[in-house]
Amino acid sequence: MAAKKKILTKEDIVSMYMNDVLEKGEKLKSVFQFVKGKDFSEAEFYAFFGTLEGLEKEIFKLFLVNTIDLLHKNTDYQDYDMKNKMLSFYFTFFEILTANRSFVLLALKNDSNPIKNLKQLSALRESFKEYVAEILTDDYRIEQERLQKFQEKSLQESAWIQLMLTIKFWMDDVSPAFEKTDIFIEKSVNASFELMNIAPINHLIDLGKFLFKEKIYSK
Incomplete structure (x- = not known):
């Protein structure tokens, strides 16, 4: 049985974004770049932020x-x-x-x-x-x-x-x-x-x- 996908929250997105910025040493250029390799889509991102x-x-x-x-x-x-x-x-x-x-x-x-x-x-x-x-x-x-x-x-x-x-x-x-x-x-x-x-x-x-x-x- 497949594991149930964790419900994405605003706080999750904020935490992941801050971590990505710190690791790259610069702000991200696009939503595509941010969600790449993560377990949520651009559409899910836009449900929280424009x-x-x-x-x-x-x-x-x-x-x-x-x-x-x-x-x-x-x-x-x-x-x-x-x-x-x-x-x-x-x-x-x-x-x-x-x-x-x-x-x-x-x-x-x-x-x-x-x-x-x-x-x-x-x-x-x-x-x-x-x-x-x-x-x-x-x-x-x-x-x-x-x-x-x-x-x-x-x-x-x-x-x-x-x-x-x-x-x-x-x-x-x-x-x-x-x-x-x-x-x-x-x-x-x-x-x-x-x-x-x-x-x-x-x-x-x-x-x-x-x-x-x-x-x-x-x-």
Whole structure:
């Protein structure tokens, strides 16, 4: 009696793709190249992903999904304030990135055009912004009474920029156990929340515009 074929999952495809990329030392060029020699067809691949690009985007989104799953398994997490939830997110997310560092470095340094590199993070970006909106507490909204919808979106965007800066710092970090990244995370998250508590976001935007003009016109 023939052995029953294992049911293919999205996670199986992601794992096999990451392994193939690491073994070849470069991104794969086509779905045909990816499925060649495997026990599933192109048609089965397309049941989960429309393109290899879509698969690559999903990988970085899954890093975030796995991070949030781990956070929710911590019974104390729900009682954390917004800043400590964000710190917990960062440390857990970068533990997952570090466990997959070889793939992440290859994927994000593959193209000299930074815009193309950022494109594969688009699914991560949307999911991260949803996470920021989720942990934006009622206490914070009460403290910032003038916070409007467009300002909340600005907060999500600034949080995304901070995450991108941290990823870049981590990619360049050569310290043992990436201890400098841990320090960067703690200092940058603490600083961002201190700024949010000092003044409304509008004031921070005005300050940013002022500093930008001073930098431009002082040359």
